[in-house]
Amino acid sequence: MALSSSRFLAILMKEFIQMRRDRMTFAMMIVIPIVQLMLFGFAINSDPRHLPTLVEVHDTGPFTRGFLAAMQTSTYFDIRGTVANSTEVDRALKTGEATFVVTIPEDFERDIVRGEKPALLVAADASDPATSGSASAALSVLAANTVNNLAIGPLSYLAGTQDAFSVIAHQRYNPAARTSYNIVPGLLAIIISMTMVMITAIAIVRESERGTMETLLSTPARAPEVMLGKIIPYVLIGYVQTCVFFILAFWVFSVPFAGPVAPFLLGLNIFIIVNLALGFLFSTVARNQMQAMQMSFFYLLPSILLSGFMFPFAAMPGWAQVLGTLLPSTHFMRVIRKIMLKGADLSDIVPDLRALLIILVAVSVLAMLRYKRTLD
Amino acid sequence: MSGNGTTPVIEVNGLVKKFGDKTVVDHFDISVPKGAIYGFLGPNGSGKTTTIRMLCGLLTPDAGSGTCLGYDILRQSDNIKEHVGYMTQKFSLYEDLTIRENLDFMARMYRVKDRKRKVDAALEDLGLANRSHQQAGELSGGWKQRLALAACLLHQPDLLLLDEPTAGVDPKARRDFWDEIRRLSDDGVTVLVSTHYMDEAIQCDNIAYIAYGKKLIDGPARKIPEMVGLATWRVEGPDLAELATQLHGKDGIEQVARFGSALHVSGMDAQKLEAAIKPFLKDKRYTWKQQPAGLEEVFIHLMSGSTDNFAAGQEAA
Ligand SMILES: Nc1ncnc2c1ncn2[C@@H]1O[C@H](COP(=O)(O)OP(=O)(O)OP(=O)(O)O)[C@@H](O)[C@H]1O
Ligand SMILES: [Mg+2]
Numbered sequence: 001m002a003l004s005s006s007r008f009l010a011i012l013m014k015e016f017i018q019m020r021r022d023r024m025t026f027a028m029m030i031v032i033p034i035v036q037l038m039l040f041g042f043a044i045n046s047d048p049r050h051l052p053t054l055v056e057v058h059d060t061g062p063f064t065r066g067f068l069a070a071m072q073t074s075t076y077f078d079i080r081g082t083v084a085n086s087t088e089v090d091r092a093l094k095t096g097e098a099t100f101v102v103t104i105p106e107d108f109e110r111d112i113v114r115g116e117k118p119a120l121l122v123a124a125d126a127s128d129p130a131t132s133g134s135a136s137a138a139l140s141v142l143a144a145n146t147v148n149n150l151a152i153g154p155l156s157y158l159a160g161t162q163d164a165f166s167v168i169a170h171q172r173y174n175p176a177a178r179t180s181y182n183i184v185p186g187l188l189a190i191i192i193s194m195t196m197v198m199i200t201a202i203a204i205v206r207e208s209e210r211g212t213m214e215t216l217l218s219t220p221a222r223a224p225e226v227m228l229g230k231i232i233p234y235v236l237i238g239y240v241q242t243c244v245f246f247i248l249a250f251w252v253f254s255v256p257f258a259g260p261v262a263p264f265l266l267g268l269n270i271f272i273i274v275n276l277a278l279g280f281l282f283s284t285v286a287r288n289q290m291q292a293m294q295m296s297f298f299y300l301l302p303s304i305l306l307s308g309f310m311f312p313f314a315a316m317p318g319w320a321q322v323l324g325t326l327l328p329s330t331h332f333m334r335v336i337r338k339i340m341l342k343g344a345d346l347s348d349i350v351p352d353l354r355a356l357l358i359i360l361v362a363v364s365v366l367a368m369l370r371y372k373r374t375l376d
Numbered sequence: 377m378s379g380n381g382t383t384p385v386i387e388v389n390g391l392v393k394k395f396g397d398k399t400v401v402d403h404f405d406i407s408v409p410k411g412a413i414y415g416f417l418g419p420n421g422s423g424k425t426t427t428i429r430m431l432c433g434l435l436t437p438d439a440g441s442g443t444c445l446g447y448d449i450l451r452q453s454d455n456i457k458e459h460v461g462y463m464t465q466k467f468s469l470y471e472d473l474t475i476r477e478n479l480d481f482m483a484r485m486y487r488v489k490d491r492k493r494k495v496d497a498a499l500e501d502l503g504l505a506n507r508s509h510q511q512a513g514e515l516s517g518g519w520k521q522r523l524a525l526a527a528c529l530l531h532q533p534d535l536l537l538l539d540e541p542t543a544g545v546d547p548k549a550r551r552d553f554w555d556e557i558r559r560l561s562d563d564g565v566t567v568l569v570s571t572h573y574m575d576e577a578i579q580c581d582n583i584a585y586i587a588y589g590k591k592l593i594d595g596p597a598r599k600i601p602e603m604v605g606l607a608t609w610r611v612e613g614p615d616l617a618e619l620a621t622q623l624h625g626k627d628g629i630e631q632v633a634r635f636g637s638a639l640h641v642s643g644m645d646a647q648k649l650e651a652a653i654k655p656f657l658k659d660k661r662y663t664w665k666q667q668p669a670g671l672e673e674v675f676i677h678l679m680s681g682s683t684d685n686f687a688a689g690q691e692a693a
Contacts, residue, residue: 010484014473021472215468217434219485220457373453375434 011229051099053077061109066146076135186309189329193303200279201292223371231276238272258343267335274328284370303329331355385566388442402589415580416570423589424570461533467520471513486531517544538569574672606669607646613662628652
């Protein structure tokens with residue numbers, strides 16, 4: 001028998017009204033993205049300042065003083081004291097007493113003046129790349145500035161040279177430090193995965209728990225009518241969350257948006273709907289709201305770990321990549337990073353959109369097959 | 377009672393429903409003619425709600441077959457749902473929607489034509505027009521029942537399945553309720569109604585009595601006492617409570633029930649009952665009169681004294 005737009009509309013409007021009256025859930029949907037963004041965004045701060053720094057001094061002179069002063073005024077580094085030898089350097093880094101140790105080698109000043117281009121060694125605790133990454137990146141700029149400032153009088157011949165001395169930053173524990181601009185855009189995928197799945201996951205079990213399922217099932221409503229009617233209203237919440245996300249991403253974290261908006265919106269819509277459909281699927285399996293919540297969290301974990309949000313996708317083991325490919329967040333993560341950070345266009349994200357659509361179809365079909373039209 | 381001769385509105389045979397290894401409805405048959413008011417009686421947990429749910433496609437029977445409004449109950453439940461008004465035992469409209477929103481929702485679900493006018497009319501009939509913006513959850517129990525009935529009548533169903541519709545409803549509203557059901561029945565709507573109230577059972581054209589998932593009695597309301605074959609004596613006089621204790625437990629006396637200013641003393645075996653009563657007849661303070669058993673004592677009898685017999689029958693099956 002044919003589907004009815006009247007029944008679809010009935011469910012849609014009912015969900016809208018219930019959504020509006022359920023202030024608590026509505027508030028949660030707004031607060032969760034803010035909290036997540038703040039927690040992730042600041043905890044994994046892309047631009048941390050005043051990192052504890054120690055110096056191992058084997059020479060002194062204007063270049064040494066100038067460089068250390070430049071480090072301090074850059075506000076990235078907070079020079080707390082000195083260490084005597086490499087054993088102390090190791091200890092300081094291991095215990096976390098220092099995030100950076102700067103080693104000024106012997107005859108440093110003399111070698112600069114002679115044009116021998118000595119290397120200044122900076123050991124960084126890069127176990128948390130987001131902490132040390134941008135500070136490390138600042139070092140060579142500081143070096144060049146120091147030389148330029150001092151290249152006056154007899155030393156003016158050094159002025160043009162970019163590399164009167166070099167900085168060798170030794171990233172310990174995690175050499176492949178990643179820029180944390182990656183984190184903030186990826187968070188949109190995580191926020192939507194979390195809240196959109198959860199909100200529809202409780203939508204059906206809530207009807208069962210309140211007993212209203214019996215009325216709903218006694219009407220001639222078909223599975224697609226119920227599913228669409230229950231999904232569409234929450235797309236709006238997804239939009240609201242996206243707005244909240246971008247306000248914070250731009251103003252608080254100054255993340256750029258390099259690419260075109262239209263392809264991004266296309267990807268966003270598909271991604272929101274995939275997650276809502278997935279939540280609907282969960283709610284056809286769960287027996288109560290508690291189980292539905294647990295399933296949502298269970299799904300959130302791989303979305304964070306295997307989607308490329310935390311670890312580079314390409315570096316994951318094969319089985320993890322296979323699992324990751326099945327997750328919608330993996331593909332949306334790519335869409336949003338490509339567009340926001342790399343300025344990609346529609347043609348660049350076609351494979352990701354295709355993957356999202358395939359997942360959407362699979363999840364929807366499964367959800368409608370699972371949706372029971374009886375109380376059995 | 378307008379129906380006779382035409383094809384029954386409900387015609388099912390051998391319906392079985394099991395939950396786990398518990399058989400909750402056991403080979404249930406029923407044939408409900410068009411326009412009839414069919415009462416559905418039985419003690420708590422006897423399977424009334426389960427049976428009604430199978431009739432309208434909310435539960436899948438484990439065995440059995442049949443038709444409802446001419447549609448197959450196993451394969452055409454979508455068609456059945458379009459034309460059935462089902463009122464659930466427990467209030468199952470949306471408590472966080474207003475009265476009007478609930479009615480509007482149901483009207484849309486059944487694609488009711490001229491929706492706004494019908495909803496307005498329903499609100500007017502209910503007497504809830506001025507409270508239509510109140511949330512349904514704020515209504516008292518009785519008002520919820522009345523709202524639920526109104527909601528399942530919006531699409532003018534051909535068959536009404538009412539599961540204890542008047543539980544918790546005050547006597548005046550109950551009377552209005554039954555007047556409405558009678559009016560609908562006169563218009564050709566068929567009604568299957570479960571109830572625990574005898575005064576309502578008496579108003580039904582037919583009665584099916586179910587216990588432990590099995591239908592034990594099924595027939596026109598007036599013939600039920602006769603079918604059960606319960607013998608009854610009515611006794612009036614002073615100190616009935618004292619008399620009742622004396623009568624209790626005498627061989628042949630299965631039930632002593634108080635009705636207003638009289639006692640009804642009943643037993644299945646008329647001879648034994650008479651023998652048991654004989655000694656009491658001498659007491660001139662009391663007037664004894666043999667009379668046909670009423671529906672009420674028959675059902676008290678069915679629900680209490682004889683449950684053991686039925687439990688035995690259940691095990692035999
Ligand atoms: N979903 C279910 N799962 C397991 N057992 C059930 C389920 N629904 C009903 N039952 C059992 O089936 C039996 C019949 O229940 P049903 O609700 O049909 O009785 P009822 O005649 O409507 O009782 P009442 O007069 O109390 O409403 C009961 O023993 C009940 O415990
Ligand atoms: Mg019941």
